[in-house]
Amino acid sequence: MNRNFALKLITPLALALGCGAAKAESPADYPTRPVRIVVGYQAGGPTDVVARLVAKQLQSTLGQPFVVDNRPGAGSNIASDQVASAKPDGYTLLFAAAPIASNGFVYKNLKWNVKTSFEPISQIMSAPAILAVSPTLPVQNLAELIALAKKQPGKLSFASTGNGGTQHLAGEMLKQQAGINLIHVPYKGASSVITDLVAGNVSMAFMTSISAMQYFKSGQVRPIAVASPKRLAVLPNVPTMAEAGLAGFDVDSWSGLFAPAGTPKPIIEKLQQAAIKAAGAQELRDNLLPQGAVLVGNTATEFKAYIDKDVDHMSKVFKTVKVTLD
Template sequence: MNRRHLSLITIASLVAGFATPTLADPNYPSKPVRIIVGYSAGGPTDTVARLVAAKMQAQLGQPFVVENRAGVGSNVASEAVAAASADGYTLLIAAAPITMNRFVYKDQKFNVEKSFEPISKLSSAPGVLAVRNGLGVKSVAELIALAKKSPGKLTYGSTGLGGSQHMAGELLQRLSGIQLLHVPYKGASNVMNDLLAGHIDMAFMTATGAMPHLQSGKVTSLAVAGPKRLTSLPNVPTVAEVGLPAMISDSWNGLLAPAGTPPAIIKKLHEAAVAALKAPDLKTKLEGQGGLVIGNNPDEFRAEIREEVNQWAEQFKSVKIDTQ
């Protein structure tokens, strides 16, 4: 066999090596696993991440370390995980805005349907419309009346441009015929801090993570943007009860891995995540904060992501967003 043939064999072997899919580590996990959160510590996504990470760590015998990388509507975290090695050691706790962001940030470096392997949708929670106490309103009707007196003067906070809280504010304006001023933040805890301090007038706070503040009386909860009242806020009416039945705002959290992560690892992570969600103390804590435990399978989660992307594609046709 001459040198030319040897060279061709060598090249072919290298190409075949690069084309070989990532193989699952039979001892996975054999080192710490990072779970990256695209929002600041203390918010609803961070709360779910830490509850689930602690349970998965106990089951799988390795540290599951939560790392916060807030910014650009959670895109900083999403892009980091999309570019990470597909070995199961870097995961993402995603929130609802991940299916909206392509319509907001045109230069994002990932595609939610192609860049990730869904593991499970973990939980969901409705938004709660809350206002600062000094605003002097006690109902949605009073809020709408005040907003109509001063168009564009009342402010509402959100966790970022194009996110679920932002879109909830857009929907409220469209349904009630009012004009509000949007103030985007890097995370839910930042929104709540400024609402408590009176720097903004209102926000659709995700029940999970914000419940202690919503129950404290330091802000005024006007309506639950979900189909039924929350047991943790029994005196707060639903949006249907206050005459805005289409004013639904649901936020979810789910676990994703980089595209190409071996099916055996996805299966192990899915089983651990679902077992974590079935733990009575975790379930009680999430539900006490207004959350709903989900725990669906990877195929179901993938289908829901695809469906949401299609829905948002239609809704964003009527919403103009400037991220400059």
């Protein structure tokens, strides 16, 4: 075959294939293949539970599988690092919780920055932290807990789902404001915390209602105070920390969806719309509202403003509360 003639045949075909490939990867057509949602916590924990509910809704709305990939460890930093360095094409997302806003104050050698390494998509929910004690601990309220801790300095322990996270911060705040000495015991996820709390291997923990409500209601774990301005409707007999004697003790746990920085705006907008729809889905309402969660579903712009405000708040908190890596 004449070489010039062959080139004339091949070139249009190559161009056509190239245009087809470009069209397949166009942000307007997103998603065209499965999407991975990385979660920095154990399967079965509160963040994982919400992530899986959201993934199911995103799949229904956008027509492609959204697969949850659990990467626990290092205070959720392993997951954040993976997504921060991922290709910004919308096929690797992060479902993160509140510690993403505080880890920068605890871990000094992070490869990512919450304000610059990610594109916020939408905050899905929030829930206050609840101080709960092991049923083996002979206390019924916060005053009795503080009295016991002062009587046995350095003997009681508090669990968390990782160094520098919301639960760790809340425990350090309790130590400082109550003037007590507690041992911090970090775990990789909420399920491990609950197991040891029920067994009496740790004395107490600040928990989210999502992970612990069934244990509260069964009596396996005893909630003694809610770290929010108001009592929870689902736990009407549990006082706030202020009512129990520690004013201004508000600790909120939240979760939301992120993409790597540089992800095309049309993809962010499409994910934002789907995430907002997910936050309002009946399945999420049925599963999360009875557990004390507040469903949010805000825009990417609103979520970014919320994160910026949370980071600024954390910078002030860490000036007064000492959190060190164990």
